[in-house]
Amino acid sequence: MAPRTYPSMSRREVEGLIADGRMVFILDQYVIKADAWAPFHPGGDKAIRHMIGRDATDEVTALHSAEAREQMNRYRIGRVEGIWSNFIPPIQGGKFRPLAEVGPGDVIDNGPDCPTTSASSSDLGSRPPSPVFDDNVDGLLRKRHAPAGLSSAASISSASSVEPEDGGMSFLNSLTHEKTALDLEKYPSIDETTQANIVSKYRELHQRVKDEDLYRCNYWDYAIEGFRYVLLASTSFLFLRWGWYGTSAAFLGALWHQLVFTAHDAGHMGITHDFHTDSVIGIIIADFLGGLSIGWWKKNHNVHHVVTNAPEHDPDIEHMPFMAVSHRLLQSLRSTYYDHVMEYDAVAKFAIRVQHYSYYVLLCFGRLNLYRLSWAYLILGQGPRRGKAWWHRYLEITGHLFFWTWFGYGVLYKSLPTNWDRFVFFLISHVVPMPVHAQICLSHFAMSTADLGPHESFPQKMLRTTMDIECPAWLDFFHGGLQFQVIHHLFPRIPRHNLRRTQKLVQDFCDEVGIPYALYGFVDGNKKSRGDFG
Incomplete structure (x- = not known):
């Protein structure tokens, strides 16, 4: 039987489907419509809703078996060409226009030979203007050096003590700008080329993980x-x-x-x-x-x-x-x-x-x-x-x-x-x-809570928001694998007894793509987590 062919879909057509309430995301360059099975998803529908309008290939691969991925192929409705530029999902505040609303400058394409996007159907056009990304992102992306001693979590005590006439909103918004700017300086650029390279290297890393049989449970x-x-x-x-x-x-x-x-x-x-x-x-x-x-x-x-x-x-x-x-x-x-x-x-x-x-x-x-x-x-x-x-x-x-x-x-x-x-x-x-x-909290509480926008790759986001805890191998039983949260977030289905073996591969990946790898001792990690409370 000849493989089924799917129509090429433009970004504008995908936007129109989302505007009509459809739950669609991109998986391996195919458009998946998840409406039929989302209510039966064992992990709930909220996780799916956060993927609407996004290329969810890496998230789906990380969290699902090959059999589950194969089942998703039954819900393909089209394909996209080239690197997909993520929308902000509706659950996160993204706004979408029905397909019938075609304005000046909009181009609705039907194949790879036609334009695949238009300025007015970008992700920025699908949400309210952001004072962080829309005003500052171009300048911030040009800065490539991380400041010393960066603490990514906010100092809550100082923030909560500020009560100006506007209820503290100006101060908190400034703090958001500051934290976002620091992350944009510390981590690789979120431009399309840089993030595509990180994704490519991450998928090569995943292949190495499989080649070294690290998914096999002992x-x-x-x-x-x-x-x-x-x-x-x-x-x-x-x-x-x-x-x-x-x-x-x-x-x-x-x-x-x-x-x-x-x-x-x-x-x-x-x-x-x-x-x-x-x-x-x-x-x-x-x-x-x-x-x-x-x-x-x-x-x-x-x-x-x-x-x-x-x-x-x-x-x-x-x-x-x-x-x-x-x-x-x-x-x-x-x-x-x-x-x-x-x-x-x-x-x-x-x-x-x-x-x-x-x-x-x-x-x-x-x-x-x-x-x-x-x-x-x-x-x-x-x-x-x-x-x-x-x-x-x-x-x-x-x-x-x-x-x-x-x-x-x-x-x-x-x-x-x-x-x-x-x-x-x-x-x-x-x-x-x-x-x-305490183990679960310290692996995340001291890490970044900033939003770098829809174009940040899955592996960079996981490395930016998660830390590992360093401990001797004989103490692994006490931590139960949760000390390897970075590795676990990148590859959630790896049996925990293989996480230590995977750590060296992840560290090499981080060195190659220039993403900082957060590693602390248990005591130091707790000090950092608790200390960032103020």
């Missing part, structure tokens, strides 16, 4: 992990029987701390690389043993991976009113993920002034917030109700009932003699996993 590594889990669980149970309740709780917390890492691997299909197998592994670990929803995590985490450190889009840095990791959160931004305004109100003003003291205290109770988010996801049916993952919700609900039966009833109620013992056991078991939350 199951002996997980056998060792399983032995550690059994040892921690048995020790916790033994101390519980002996009446050493605090010690038992500490070992249970350590078990949850370790289990999170394998649930993370399964959520990224990094163990067997089979969707259903890894999903069931993740549900057993996260829901049945930990009381957390892996489905909620996928929906949240996929968005985090495509809009990393964007204050109004990335749920992993949206902790108002208790914490702000960017000065832009002081402007009462609207979260596109949670679909509500993150108010900079009286509570936020107080909490943010003391966040450099309350930071670790809040992290100690991070698991409680995960319970809340998990319950909301399952009870409200926020996951796909049809498609290949339709049954996951019911298995997860079963898992939560199982968790609160063995932990809530079996351990807290039946095995502990007094309410005080129950309180202390609950407190210790939930505080001990705190390093997981």
Whole structure:
């Protein structure tokens, strides 16, 4: 059978489809219309919405298996020629004109021999003017030297203490200009040629990763992990029987701390690389043993991976009113993920002034917030109700009932003699996993939250918004692969036991394309993250 041919589509035609409400993006030079399957996407539709109008080839490759990519080919509706110039997606504020609205200077082309774009259908014409990009970008791109001692996160304490007549907006806007200018100086130019070269080198790097078999999972590594889990669980149970309740709780917390890492691997299909197998592994670990929803995590985490450190889009840095990791959160931004305004109100003003003291205290109770988010996801049916993952919700609900039966009833109620013992056991078991939350936060909180525009490549954005933590190999079990966040964000599906081997390849790539590679020790990384709070 002859391969199917697709019509050549112009940028203006793609814009018209988006204006009509279609969810279209570019994948391997083909236009994909995702409307039919977006509601059934196991990772939720928000991640797809952030790719509308963009060349999503690298994001799709990083987050999906070859089989999933092949499925997407069924939804091709056309092809594009040359390097695609990204639109700003509607969810991020992009504005699009229906195809019928053709003004002077617009050219609607139908093939490779015709012009492929027009001045009035550029990305800048699809959004309100930006004081950062439209006024300053040309001059800033000419500067190529990074200033010493750059701190990319805002000093929130100083920002929140400024209360001029305009509510601090002028100061905050100036700070946005400053942070954007510093990033434009520190990182490679976001012009089309430079970013295309980075993408080309990144894809060569990906081929090297595959050639060195770094996607292959060594199951002996997980056998060792399983032995550690059994040892921690048995020790916790033994101390519980002996009446050493605090010690038992500490070992249970350590078990949850370790289990999170394998649930993370399964959520990224990094163990067997089979969707259903890894999903069931993740549900057993996260829901049945930990009381957390892996489905909620996928929906949240996929968005985090495509809009990393964007204050109004990335749920992993949206902790108002208790914490702000960017000065832009002081402007009462609207979260596109949670679909509500993150108010900079009286509570936020107080909490943010003391966040450099309350930071670790809040992290100690991070698991409680995960319970809340998990319950909301399952009870409200926020996951796909049809498609290949339709049954996951019911298995997860079963898992939560199982968790609160063995932990809530079996351990807290039946095995502990007094309410005080129950309180202390609950407190210790939930505080001990705190390093997981600290690990995730420090890998991003101290990095850039600036928006360099729609033309920044996926690999540069990941390297600009993520840091790695340096540690000896024997300590890898404690960090669980999360210390290699840079490598993980570039290649999310690599099994975590292969991340250390991948690090050298990524460092060579960074040297070749001139992107700084952020690497800190665990203590220094925490100092930088907490210090940037002011």
